[in-house]
Amino acid sequence: MSENILVIGGGPAGLNAAVMLSELGVNVTLVERDSFLGGNPKKFKYKFLFPDMQPADNVIGELIKKAESGGGIKVYYSSEISDFKENGKKFDVTIKSADGSETKTFDSVIVATGFEHFDPARDAKYSYQLFDDVIDIKDLERMMGEDNFVRPSNGKPPKNVAFILCVGSRDRHVGNQYCSRVCCTVSVKQAIELRERFPDCEAYIFYMDIRTYGFYEDLYWKAMEEHDVQIVKGRIAEITSGPDNTVICKGEDTLLRGPFEIPFDMVVLASGMEGGPQSPEISSKLGIELDEHGFLKPENITLSPFKSNKPGIFLAGACTGPKAISDSITEGAAAAMNAYAYVIKNR
Amino acid sequence: MSENILVIGGGPAGLNAAVMLSELGVNVTLVERDSFLGGNPKKFKYKFLFPDMQPADNVIGELIKKAESGGGIKVYYSSEISDFKENGKKFDVTIKSADGSETKTFDSVIVATGFEHFDPARDAKYSYQLFDDVIDIKDLERMMGEDNFVRPSNGKPPKNVAFILCVGSRDRHVGNQYCSRVCCTVSVKQAIELRERFPDCEAYIFYMDIRTYGFYEDLYWKAMEEHDVQIVKGRIAEITSGPDNTVICKGEDTLLRGPFEIPFDMVVLASGMEGGPQSPEISSKLGIELDEHGFLKPENITLSPFKSNKPGIFLAGACTGPKAISDSITEGAAAAMNAYAYVIKNR
Numbered sequence: 001m002s003e004n005i006l007v008i009g010g011g012p013a014g015l016n017a018a019v020m021l022s023e024l025g026v027n028v029t030l031v032e033r034d035s036f037l038g039g040n041p042k043k044f045k046y047k048f049l050f051p052d053m054q055p056a057d058n059v060i061g062e063l064i065k066k067a068e069s070g071g072g073i074k075v076y077y078s079s080e081i082s083d084f085k086e087n088g089k090k091f092d093v094t095i096k097s098a099d100g101s102e103t104k105t106f107d108s109v110i111v112a113t114g115f116e117h118f119d120p121a122r123d124a125k126y127s128y129q130l131f132d133d134v135i136d137i138k139d140l141e142r143m144m145g146e147d148n149f150v151r152p153s154n155g156k157p158p159k160n161v162a163f164i165l166c167v168g169s170r171d172r173h174v175g176n177q178y179c180s181r182v183c184c185t186v187s188v189k190q191a192i193e194l195r196e197r198f199p200d201c202e203a204y205i206f207y208m209d210i211r212t213y214g215f216y217e218d219l220y221w222k223a224m225e226e227h228d229v230q231i232v233k234g235r236i237a238e239i240t241s242g243p244d245n246t247v248i249c250k251g252e253d254t255l256l257r258g259p260f261e262i263p264f265d266m267v268v269l270a271s272g273m274e275g276g277p278q279s280p281e282i283s284s285k286l287g288i289e290l291d292e293h294g295f296l297k298p299e300n301i302t303l304s305p306f307k308s309n310k311p312g313i314f315l316a317g318a319c320t321g322p323k324a325i326s327d328s329i330t331e332g333a334a335a336a337m338n339a340y341a342y343v344i345k346n347r
Numbered sequence: 348m349s350e351n352i353l354v355i356g357g358g359p360a361g362l363n364a365a366v367m368l369s370e371l372g373v374n375v376t377l378v379e380r381d382s383f384l385g386g387n388p389k390k391f392k393y394k395f396l397f398p399d400m401q402p403a404d405n406v407i408g409e410l411i412k413k414a415e416s417g418g419g420i421k422v423y424y425s426s427e428i429s430d431f432k433e434n435g436k437k438f439d440v441t442i443k444s445a446d447g448s449e450t451k452t453f454d455s456v457i458v459a460t461g462f463e464h465f466d467p468a469r470d471a472k473y474s475y476q477l478f479d480d481v482i483d484i485k486d487l488e489r490m491m492g493e494d495n496f497v498r499p500s501n502g503k504p505p506k507n508v509a510f511i512l513c514v515g516s517r518d519r520h521v522g523n524q525y526c527s528r529v530c531c532t533v534s535v536k537q538a539i540e541l542r543e544r545f546p547d548c549e550a551y552i553f554y555m556d557i558r559t560y561g562f563y564e565d566l567y568w569k570a571m572e573e574h575d576v577q578i579v580k581g582r583i584a585e586i587t588s589g590p591d592n593t594v595i596c597k598g599e600d601t602l603l604r605g606p607f608e609i610p611f612d613m614v615v616l617a618s619g620m621e622g623g624p625q626s627p628e629i630s631s632k633l634g635i636e637l638d639e640h641g642f643l644k645p646e647n648i649t650l651s652p653f654k655s656n657k658p659g660i661f662l663a664g665a666c667t668g669p670k671a672i673s674d675s676i677t678e679g680a681a682a683a684m685n686a687y688a689y690v691i692k693n694r
Contacts, residue, residue, distance in 0.1 A: 024688060054647075178564050178565065179560050181560045211556065212526065213526050213528045214669050218525065221524060255602065300401075302406050303406045304676075333681035333684040333685060334684065336684050344370070345370065
């Protein structure tokens with residue numbers, strides 16, 4: 001076959017789109033800005049994925065292996081789109097890499113440029129850069145993955161840990177009114193892991209609403225009933241330093257109606273998801289719409305969440321909003337289907 | 348092309364799978380148990396879909412029109428699978444309709460049998476069948492759609508309405524521990540509609556957690572700030588009859604820490620989603636797995652949520668769990684992609 005489809009972004013969504021298309025015999029070009037495939041799960045070394053504590057490496061590793069095993073996928077690493085022009089129903093695209101620039105014509109394009117984690121340092125009340133023992137959700141994932149879960153301040157195992165949800169989410173103060181969708185479930189999963197591996201360490205979760213939607217709810221019950229994770233409704237107002245090298249979470253328990261100041265050995269900030277600096281750039285280069293939150297905007301959020309506003313350009317994964325990895329993989333396949341149908345129609 | 352793919356279920360997921368495959372020139376057979384296409388959104392006459400208040404008829408109508416416009420999709424209405432046998436990598440399937448039975452061989456199968464709404468009559472505390480003015484989420488959707496939103500007891504417009512979330516969800520008492528995922532957002536959407544169309548009618552929402560995840564959060568803020576919807580954290584313990592032909596919601600406001608008994612003109616129960624009686628039957632006939640909640644179980648919830656445990660049989664939409672309509676449509680495309688790749692591989 002002579003179909004040529006461009007996939008921008010080698011995370012879960014882009015990888016699955018590329019792999020599925022290559023199985024149909026389509027020539028796929030995959031452009032990745034990093035020097036490796038796998039997206040944020042690989043970049044931040046996610047260890048186990050919810051809901052079933054599946055090793056992230058199994059999921060991502062299998063997709064990477066398929067993408068790298070030849071079979072019609074040409075991967076450009078450490079590369080970006082430097083020029084993008086419509087050419088009838090096709091697209092002339094210049095790919096810039098360390099080896100120079102190359103311009104190719106594609107029959108369709110799939111954008112799967114993913115998300116960025118919110119940087120907790122942007123909200124001073126969390127003292128993220130001030131105290132060594134305040135880390136974020138991706139820092140913990142990496143530490144767990146490296147079997148090196150200790151207090152950064154002194155290298156010793158913590159006796160109690162607080163998880164703070166909605167960091168950079170549901171918060172107009174930092175400019176993100178939306179909910180980042182998966183931080184609740186990731187935090188509940190991490191609290192379970194922590195209690196399983198370090199039974200002497202207590203785990204607290206401070207939340208506004210526990211959004212373990214659908215079957216993720218199973219993890220919430222399991223955390224409470226089997227692992228004695230303490231789940232407290234209340235937003236944290238401030239993190240300060242306490243006695244004995246602790247960090248103090250100050251807030252109000254909105255259910256029990258009382259203020260609290262609890263010293264913790266470690267605090268994990270459940271930092272949310274943002275469209276990131278790449279989205280406006282992709283939006284402007286490809287001439288596709290950006291939404292009010294800084295993510296790429298589907299043509300019709302209900303009927304075609306995988307189509308951009310421009311015929312022939314499709315969207316997949318967290319570039320259109322916060323998303324679980326399984327959703328991104330599913331959207332990769334859906335975008336692949338739509339790109340392929342577009343190409344067949346215009347043959 | 349000679350590929351033959353069977354799609355079981357003509358709701359949003361099955362319809363989109365069928366339409367996408369037909370665009371590739373595949374011969375699709377679509378088997379629907381009802382006498383019409385469109386699934387639950389059509390059956391229960393959903394009016395406007397969240398998040399953007401898009402008319403459901405636009406979304407479903409467009410898919411139905413494409414499926415019925417010829418183009419390689421043969422639809423069997425009021426039909427069911429009466430026999431199912433593996434035949435090497437293919438499937439011999441007997442379809443039973445009013446016209447008799449027909450056995451055909453298919454190269455692949457997509458199951459999109461959807462969900463059933465939880466029947467609130469199964470939990471006596473809601474008095475669903477006892478009081479005319481206690482309705483459920485799908486009753487309200489139909490009444491709004493028919494421009495006939497009045498109290499069933501006396502035909503007059505209500506002055507205040509309570510929405511009760513998690514009816515049949517997150518509730519071991521009725522056997523459903525999982526969260527039904529979309530009832531929060533649907534209720535918030537309905538409360539906004541109600542306040543827009545009947546500004547003199549007050550709207551209360553009683554919740555455990557408001558799960559307007561991701562961008563659905565926008566609706567939550569809009570409901571509170573623009574439409575003055577009262578959102579109260581507390582589970583309802585009982586619904587009884589009150590003075591002046593009202594229904595009383597008894598519960599405890601867990602944030603303000605006080606019991607309440609509020610008389611309402613109408614109560615809307617946000618009844619959740621269940622796998623329904625069709626899922627065990629499909630599971631047993633096709634030899635695919637059922638999960639602990641009564642939905643069909645994907646082979647690998649993270650890496651391949653659209654594959655069953657049996658090669659060649661794919662899954663899409665709410666048959667695998669509670670889901671928004673946009674997710675179902677996306678999964679329809681993803682399942683179509685996978686079914687097509689399976690067929691190409693085994694050609």
